[in-house]
Amino acid sequence: MSISERKQRDKIEMENLILNSAMELFLKEGYDNVTIRKIAEKIEYSPTTIYLYFKDKDEIFFTLQKMAFREFNKVQLKTSEIKDPIERFFAHGKSYINFATENPGYYDLMFIMNEPVRNLKSPDEWKDGMTSYDYLKQNIKDLIQMKYLPETDIEVAAFSIWSLVHGIASLVIRRGIFFPEEYRNQLVEGALMYLFSNLSNKS
Amino acid sequence: MSISERKQRDKIEMENLILNSAMELFLKEGYDNVTIRKIAEKIEYSPTTIYLYFKDKDEIFFTLQKMAFREFNKVQLKTSEIKDPIERFFAHGKSYINFATENPGYYDLMFIMNEPVRNLKSPDEWKDGMTSYDYLKQNIKDLIQMKYLPETDIEVAAFSIWSLVHGIASLVIRRGIFFPEEYRNQLVEGALMYLFSNLSNKS
DNA sequence: TTGACAAACTTAACAACGTTAAGTATTTTT
DNA sequence: AAAAATACTTAACGTTGTTAAGTTTGTCAA
Incomplete structure (x- = not known):
């Protein structure tokens, strides 16, 4: 054989x-x-x-998306070595934004473009997209357990925080021209600080 | 003549x-x-x-984007009638998300698609996109002045808050399949609450 | 009113695209 | 060595955005 x-x-x-x-x-x-x-x-x-x-061009893009996810997940999960949950949470956020700005093509494939997702019928086919989302949920659970975050629906919290970083990333990638290049990085950095500190400083 | x-x-x-x-x-x-x-x-x-x-197809989409902006700005500015700044702030956010989910096509044209923006060389050509952003900045200024928000760089704050709502909107529009349809609205509603209340309840 | 000129619109064509059907080699099985 | 299956190509179809060249229509001066 x-x-x-x-x-x-x-x-x-x-x-x-x-x-x-x-x-x-x-x-x-x-x-x-x-x-x-x-x-x-x-x-x-x-x-x-x-x-x-x-099968067709979209299937190629679907598979490219998978490749992007693997690269993304690998980088994301590196932060799991960090012991302190709040430090880990920050690092995760920073790493997310870093990956997006340094690999806009990958980010586009994963979270913005329609092509890779056109023939999907159910969320089950998005297994690769789940890995880092599950990791985020676990991090949030840890934060809540340690009272760094108020008690709330995990799904809502995860969606909220994902939205928050995704908003930054996708604005820069698709509407970056709108912001003068000199300030763009400061803006992104500042937004991440601003939003994250507002979330976790309450306790 | x-x-x-x-x-x-x-x-x-x-x-x-x-x-x-x-x-x-x-x-x-x-x-x-x-x-x-x-x-x-x-x-x-x-x-x-x-x-x-x-001139070409992209120019048509650029003009369609302008039309979308006009519709968007009209709706957004309706909230300016609200006197209380914090109530106005919430209403603005809700109205943003509402417009996006009810008019995904318009939203795509304005903030996601590449076509309308492909031939732009400078942010100046994005005047229509500025209107509602300026309005947001004004609202933030009011909130800071009344101590509902901590003193910070207006540009950073505006970018942050825009990112926040844009993240929700663009996730739902481009990766809505990822979330079961039954919960999608609750998720969006919940995220808006979660993020906004974390921002403004500090004082 | 007529003839020149410009403006508005169409026909025909080009190169590039995704995709399919039919055919030809090449390799494997019997 | 013949038959069957696999791997690949040629040729073509129907689209697409866009341009060049031609035609019709409207305007204005003589």
Whole structure:
């Protein structure tokens, strides 16, 4: 059965070749330049070959989203080493914003673009998106337990805090032009401080 | 010179015909269905006629964005009648979220989509986007003056609070599938309460 | 009123796109 | 070595945004 194993390896390799080329095109040249034909040219296959590995273009973007999530989760979970829950909470928030501003392409794929999500019918298919959200919930629970945050519905609190950082990130990514470049970082930094300290200083 | 006046009127009328058809297509059938050809068919002109009135497709979306802003600003400024600054602040936030969830298309045009903003080089061209932001800043000033909010940089505070509501709105619009439909409204309502009360109850 | 000129609009075409159907090689199985 | 399955390509369809060239319509001076 070694031959069918090799075939399966080859298939995965080809899928990765396609995905990596697509990701590279997306990150370097933006969404508009990710065309089936350009991916094909990059990997030196005919355009139609791609359809032997992916149903359509949206499925490619769905898989790119997964890749982005894996990268994102890896970075997010690094903060779990921090013992102090309030310090961990801050670090998590900072890390979120950092990832978003340093990898706007990944962030777009995960939380803004429609393409990766167009064919989803249920939230279950968003498992990769859950990992870091669950981590946030756990952090919030710790904060509440230690009385750093008032007792509230965990779901509401998690959604609120996610909204808060997502708002900052997505404003900068999609409407950054609106804010003079010199102040942009200060603004982001300041907003994070402002909102987080308002949340946790109450006790 | 009445004849050239009539011509100018006609030109504006034609522009509006194009814009209204484009907006209708956008709101009813989504971005993908706004094509030059479909707009043309709707207004019963040839596709190329549209290029006599707009430079390209992005310019149409830029103008649609302006229309969305006008509608948005009109609704937002209604809350200015409220005397009590803290009550006004809450009402403003609620009105923001309401507009976003009831007019996701408008909201997308204003604050999420790239198309309307692709050819902008400076924030000055975003005058329509400023109106309600300036109004927010004024409201924040009032709150600070009355000691309902701690003394801070107005720009940072405004950006923070905008981020906060924008986060809620854009999460629901672009990643609504992630949250079960039954709870979505409660989640949004809860988040708004949670975040706003954390901000203003300190004094 | 007519002829020149400009404005408004259309036809035809281009290059690029996503995607499918049909065909050709290549590899594996019998 | 023949048959069957796999991997890949060629050619084409129907769209898309956009431009160049042509036609019709309206305006104005003679």
